[in-house]
Amino acid sequence: MKAAVITFPGSNCDMDMYHALESFDVAVDLLDDQASDLSAYDAIFIPGGFSYGDYLRSGAVAKFSPAMDAVKVAADNGQLVIGICNGFQILTEAGLLPGQLLVNEQPGFICDEVNLVVENEDSNFTNVLKKGDVIKVPIAHGEGNYVTDEATLQELEDNHQVIFRYQENVNGSMNRIAGITNKAGNVYGMMPHPERAVDALTGNDSGRAFFESLLAAVDHKARA
Numbered sequence: 149m150k151a152a153v154i155t156f157p158g159s160n161c162d163m164d165m166y167h168a169l170e171s172f173d174v175a176v177d178l179l180d181d182q183a184s185d186l187s188a189y190d191a192i193f194i195p196g197g198f199s200y201g202d203y204l205r206s207g208a209v210a211k212f213s214p215a216m217d218a219v220k221v222a223a224d225n226g227q228l229v230i231g232i233c234n235g236f237q238i239l240t241e242a243g244l245l246p247g248q249l250l251v252n253e254q255p256g257f258i259c260d261e262v263n264l265v266v267e268n269e270d271s272n273f274t275n276v277l278k279k280g281d282v283i284k285v286p287i288a289h290g291e292g293n294y295v296t297d298e299a300t301l302q303e304l305e306d307n308h309q310v311i312f313r314y315q316e317n318v319n320g321s322m323n324r325i326a327g328i329t330n331k332a333g334n335v336y337g338m339m340p341h342p343e344r345a346v347d348a349l350t351g352n353d354s355g356r357a358f359f360e361s362l363l364a365a366v367d368h369k370a371r372a
């Protein structure tokens with residue numbers, strides 16, 4: 149698998165993602181917000197942080213960067229696009245995923261480890277797991293409260309686009325949504341940080357299943 153991690157001014161989880169991918173022997177390029185051609189990559193990661201200082205709203209400035217035009221082309225091509233935390237916020241702002249991440253129901257920055265329940269075991273991001281499995285993954289956000297209109301929420305549920313739910317609703321998200329895909333299943337966003345849970349030395353490597361699923365999905369596509 150060939151991966152790109154896009155670093156925006158203010159990203160702060162880009163190197164976490166880089167090291168997580170390297171731990172799976174993935175060839176990773178670190179690109180910046182001026183990236184214009186992403187056609188060489190199986191998977192493109194938009195990492196967490198505070199892109200452009202989170203001015204106006206999280207992700208609201210990043211969506212205008214040249215790199216996001218290239219991400220849209222890649223998404224249309226069916227390449228995998230993965231946004232973690234601020235990356236999820238950028239993908240919703242850019243219109244690549246439905247809904248919006250609002251300020252947490254109890255306003256404030258939450259830094260914790262939370263249990264995520266697998267909702268869809270057939271996705272590119274969970275295929276080594278089973279529906280109902282629980283993985284513990286760090287969260288670190290002030291704006292993780294997922295909202296959308298009722299019709300879109302119903303559509304997300306009906307199309308099995310909800311991939312993970314929080315076991316307990318930590319931030320007020322509708323239907324305890326922690327991660328969703330687009331309709332085609334190749335664009336994915338989640339607020340929790342699997343890239344921070346890949347090394348047993350840190351006390352938690354349950355995020356590895358997420359990356360193992362991605363690798364299996366890319367491998368499967370290459371054989372098809």
Ligand SMILES: NC(=O)CC[C@H](N)C(=O)O
Binds near residue numbers: 292
């Ligand atoms: N860790 C992050 O990516 C933080 C995301 C975002 N800036 C928030 O606080 O919600």
